[in-house]
Amino acid sequence: MPFLPTTIQDAKQRGWDELDVVFVTGDAYIDHPAFGVPLLARLLEEEGLRVGIIAQPDWRNVDAFRALGRPRLFFAVSAGAMDSMVAHYTAARKLRRDDAYTPGNQHGARPNRATIVYTSCCKSAYKDVPVVIGGIEASLRRYAHYDYWDDKVRRSILLDSKADLLVFGMGESPLLELVRRLRAGERFSEIQDVRGTAVVVGREKLAVDALVVPSFEDVTSSPGKYAEAFRLVTTRLNPLDATSVAQGHGERFVCCNPPSLPLPSDMLDRIYALPFTRLPHPSYTHKIVAWEQIKTSVTTHRGCSGGCSFCAITHHQGKFIQSRGETSILKEVARIVSQPWANGIISDVGGPTANMYGSRCGAPDEGKGCRRDSCLYPRICRHFHISDDQGAQLLEKVRRVRGVRSSSVTSGIRYDMLLRQPAYFRELVSHHVGGLLKVAPEHLSEHVTRVMHKPGAQYFVRFLEMFRRESRALGKRQAVVPYLIAGHPGCTLNDMVDLALKLKELGLRVEQVQDFTPTPGTLSTCIYYTGSDPFTGERVYVPRGEKERRLQKSLLLSHLPAEKKNILEALRIVRREELAAMLLGTVGERRPSVGRSR
Numbered sequence: 375m376p377f378l379p380t381t382i383q384d385a386k387q388r389g390w391d392e393l394d395v396v397f398v399t400g401d402a403y404i405d406h407p408a409f410g411v412p413l414l415a416r417l418l419e420e421e422g423l424r425v426g427i428i429a430q431p432d433w434r435n436v437d438a439f440r441a442l443g444r445p446r447l448f449f450a451v452s453a454g455a456m457d458s459m460v461a462h463y464t465a466a467r468k469l470r471r472d473d474a475y476t477p478g479n480q481h482g483a484r485p486n487r488a489t490i491v492y493t494s495c496c497k498s499a500y501k502d503v504p505v506v507i508g509g510i511e512a513s514l515r516r517y518a519h520y521d522y523w524d525d526k527v528r529r530s531i532l533l534d535s536k537a538d539l540l541v542f543g544m545g546e547s548p549l550l551e552l553v554r555r556l557r558a559g560e561r562f563s564e565i566q567d568v569r570g571t572a573v574v575v576g577r578e579k580l581a582v583d584a585l586v587v588p589s590f591e592d593v594t595s596s597p598g599k600y601a602e603a604f605r606l607v608t609t610r611l612n613p614l615d616a617t618s619v620a621q622g623h624g625e626r627f628v629c630c631n632p633p634s635l636p637l638p639s640d641m642l643d644r645i646y647a648l649p650f651t652r653l654p655h656p657s658y659t660h661k662i663v664a665w666e667q668i669k670t671s672v673t674t675h676r677g678c679s680g681g682c683s684f685c686a687i688t689h690h691q692g693k694f695i696q697s698r699g700e701t702s703i704l705k706e707v708a709r710i711v712s713q714p715w716a717n718g719i720i721s722d723v724g725g726p727t728a729n730m731y732g733s734r735c736g737a738p739d740e741g742k743g744c745r746r747d748s749c750l751y752p753r754i755c756r757h758f759h760i761s762d763d764q765g766a767q768l769l770e771k772v773r774r775v776r777g778v779r780s781s782s783v784t785s786g787i788r789y790d791m792l793l794r795q796p797a798y799f800r801e802l803v804s805h806h807v808g809g810l811l812k813v814a815p816e817h818l819s820e821h822v823t824r825v826m827h828k829p830g831a832q833y834f835v836r837f838l839e840m841f842r843r844e845s846r847a848l849g850k851r852q853a854v855v856p857y858l859i860a861g862h863p864g865c866t867l868n869d870m871v872d873l874a875l876k877l878k879e880l881g882l883r884v885e886q887v888q889d890f891t892p893t894p895g896t897l898s899t900c901i902y903y904t905g906s907d908p909f910t911g912e913r914v915y916v917p918r919g920e921k922e923r924r925l926q927k928s929l930l931l932s933h934l935p936a937e938k939k940n941i942l943e944a945l946r947i948v949r950r951e952e953l954a955a956m957l958l959g960t961v962g963e964r965r966p967s968v969g970r971s972r
Contacts (some may be wrong), residue, residue, distance in 0.1 A: 375404055377655055378415050379426040383440055394423040396445040398492050399509075399609035400454035400461075400484035400513045401475040401664075403429035403655040407646055408668045410509060414545050416648040423447075423553060429655070430476065437689045439499040447556050449496040450549070453488035453535070456666070457893060459523050459845050461488060465861070465889030467523060474667070485523060489515075493535040500702075504562045506532070508553070512583050513690050514895030516542050516572050516630055517607060517621050520600070520903040521893040527594045527903075530621065530628040532572055538562065540572040543690055544676065546645060547634040558705040561857035564943060567615070570634035574626050579621065581618045584629065587612055589622035604900045607887035608908075613692065613743040627971070633644070636694045637675070644701035670710050671785075672701055673723035675766065678726040679733065679758065680788060681748025682816075684862065684890065684898040687726050688747055695733045698914070700768055704775055704947040711777035718779030723772050729770060729787045729798055732761030747897075750790060751827040766797035772947035773805055782808040789813050803844045807852050811950030813839065814857035816875045825864030825901065826913060832877065835895065838880060839865045856882055860926040863892040863901040863916045870929040874957055877930065887930045932957040 379385040385393060399411040399732060407413050415425045431438035439449075454461070454475055454643050461484070461515060463888055469481070476483040485491040491512045496505050532540045539562075541548045548570035555565055566573045580586070587607060593600040595899065610619050616632035637645075644651055649796070654662050675697040678687040703723075710716050725731065735741035735749070737757035773781045794800050802811075817823050818831040836959035838854060843854040856877075858919040860870065892899040901907060901914050917923055925947070928940035938958060958961045 377403070377651065378412070379418065379442060379823070380429065380445055380655065380657070385424070388424075390424045392424070393426045393442055393445050394418075394447045395425050395443045395450055397427045397452070398431060398439065398496065399427065399429050399452045400458060400492070401429065401489040402477055402658060403427050403464050403590070404484075404665050405651040405653055405655070406665065406669065407648070407650055407673060408650075408673065408813065409455060410545070410579060411450075411454075412650070413645065413648070414549055415545055416650060417645060418553060420550065420648060421550065421553065421800075421938060431492070431495070432489075433495055434483045436495055436498045439495045443531060444500045445503055448506050448538070449500075449745075450494075450537075451489060451492045451496060451505055451507045451512075451641065453492070453511035454484065454509065456804075457523075458484055458486055458488040459487045460893055463523060465891040465923070471743060472663075474663035476652075477658045477662050479663050480660075481928055486490070487534075489537075490535040492859070493537045494740065496707045497536065504538040505535075506539045506541060506549075507535055507537040508545050508549075510686075510690060511543040512540050513687050513712065514893070516540055517587075517603065517619075517628065518593050518623070519894045520892065520899055522899070522902075525598065527590070529590055529623055530572075531550065532574060532628055533623055533762075534578040535599075539565075541570060543570050543634055543692065544637070545570070546637065546641075547789065558849060566629075567631060569632050570644040572628055572630040575620075576626060580629060582621050584618040584620045584789060585625075586620050591622070591624075597904035601900060601904045601906060604897070604909040608747055608897075609745055610690065610691070611696075611747065612741070612744055616949065626907055633692065633808050636692060636696045639699050639702075642676070642696060642698045644836060645704055647704060647942060657962060669714045670719050670723065671914070672703060672706055672720060672772075673725055674698055674712070674723060674728075674731045675725040677729060677730075679749035680727060681751055681827055683825060683901070684816075684859065684893075684896055686893065686895045689895045691726065693747065693749060694735065694741065695730050697732050697734075700764075700771065701763050703768065704771055707772050707775045707778065708782075711775065711819075713777075718777055719770060720778060720781035723769060723781055724783050726785070727788050727791075728783045728785045729765055729791055729795060729802075730761075732764035733791075734759050734761075740860030747828055748811045750788065751830070752824075754790065754794075757894045759791050760791055760794050762795040762797045765795070769798070769801045770808055780808065782806050784808075784812060786812045786814055787817075789959065790833045792837060793833065795839075799840070800844070803841060803850075803852070804848055807850075809851070809854045810853055811863075812857065813837070816857060816859045817862065817864070819869040819870070822862065822865045822869050825907070826859075826862060826898070835880070854882065854885060857883060857888065858930060859888050859890050861917050861923040864891075865926065866915060867922060867925060867929075867944055868950075870926045871944065871948060871950055874929045874932055875953070878956065883933055884930055887927045889927060929957075
């Protein structure tokens with residue numbers, strides 16, 4: 375199957391004089407189901423539409439947005455797989471020098487606030503063509519939101535971009551309904567009720583049952599109102615029992631229709647069976663790091679039931695697990711390993727959290743009346759059915775597919791769930807670790823993990839003991855890669871000292887630490903901006919200064935000589951200088967298992 379058109383000449387070779395939909399994306403064009411725009415474009419192609427992709431256009435030249443001519447239905451714009459500001463800047467607001475989604479890992483192929491810039495360019499190229507925005511950047515900025523890089527509350531991106539429609543969450547269902555209704559003769563401006571979309575309307579057009587949350591003006595002037603709006607929006611995330619949510623911006627309202635319903639297994643199977651080449655576009659001459667990392671990965675499911683405070687998956691993919699059929703997954707594995715560039719390796723069998731495959735809500739109403747944003751926090755819900763044998767059997771069958779030399783699980787696991795999955799645990803540790811297993815405790819101080827909505831240290835310690843015991847019994851040299859965050863709301867310097875000591879006690883060493891970044895749409899960002907938990911009203915300490923954030927990070931890197939000065943300074947500040955020998959030397963230290971943290 376050839377790549378989708380990227381130029382007029384490509385379209386004409388297919389016998390097309392015009393296209394129905396033109397996608398514009400901030401990522402390079404990689405025809406792989408892990409990339410949202412190519413996946414949606416392939417889906418619309420199967421629907422019978424003429425579709426093309428303009429990847430990483432030069433936003434300084436409007437002609438770049440005319441590369442495929444005037445689309446008959448609309449432009450579909452995405453900043454790419456990441457929010458463009460996250461892609462461009464570190465947590466210290468320093469410019470990054472690389473971009474994994476660009477050939478040659480080169481920075482600068484997309485603009486800041488790419489969704490806004492691209493939409494403006496599309497409007498300049500063809501003033502009368504509607505623009506639909508979507509992807510992670512648009513999805514998580516659909517309401518008035520705190521922006522870390524401007525350090526202020528910004529309007530909904532739908533208004534700032536002047537787009538005609540916003541698709542939030544996973545875009546398959548909204549786009550399919552939109553194009554079907556357009557092809558049936560409805561005018562674009564009249565289509566305002568599609569699930570998973572947001573529109574701008576006047577007060578007179580608000581749905582009768584719409585939940586009106588504090589306005590942009592209110593949340594800008596009052597952190598308390600910001601917290602109230604966030605709390606109310608969160609109560610309407612359940613797609614099985616949701617109403618529209620409206621937020622005023624001056625005289626107009628951004629109206630978000632109910633989220634899209636979870637996709638059934640047969641629909642997911644259909645999507646992942648589309649004729650992807652799984653390759654970067656042949657015009658690229660340099661390697662694309664993002665593709666190298668996921669080219670032989672297999673997505674088994676969508677959604678995450680964890681509801682971690684700093685993660686936006688619940689607001690984007692939803693908390694209901696949507697699992698593919700086993701046959702569909704095994705067919706995809708066979709297709710991958712038949713390619714010479716795969717070398718018989720399946721790099722990942724998973725999803726947002728690998729061991730959630732097959733899990734589901736077991737409540738009598740199947741979760742319709744649920745208002746929890748997490749099935750796992752503060753404790754695992756009694757109605758949450760954790761699949762064990764289904765995931766274990768899948769992993770076993772994957773490694774037995776003809777041509778598979780090795781298969782791994784690298785997308786991360788929930789160790790609190792794994793404690794209830796003995797069959798999955800044995801299969802994972804025996805055959806799918808590949809030396810290092812990624813887990814994400816994020817922190818090990820109880821009051822910090824409480825703010826993060828993560829399981830406490832006791833669960834991690836139990837898991838670590840199990841993992842090491844099983845690895846020894848198998849005669850395998852395997853280690854845990856702990857993901858840890860510095861500078862998260864609720865975390866003090868003393869907490870990081872305690873965490874560093876706990877890592878020493880557990881014999882763990884990290885090479886990299888993630889600085890907390892307040893990304894749009896998350897609970898942690900709401901707490902960062904307001905200084906309080908929007909659900910309880912409890913005040914939460916927020917480390918804001920560059921110095922404290924730097925010292926917090928350094929405390930987890932005590933084995934690096936370059937960090938000695940920072941560690942000593944941190945210990946002086948908290949008056950715990952007596953711990954210097956323990957952190958910087960070998961006092962009381964077990965032989966470490968080397969890992970990395972993001």
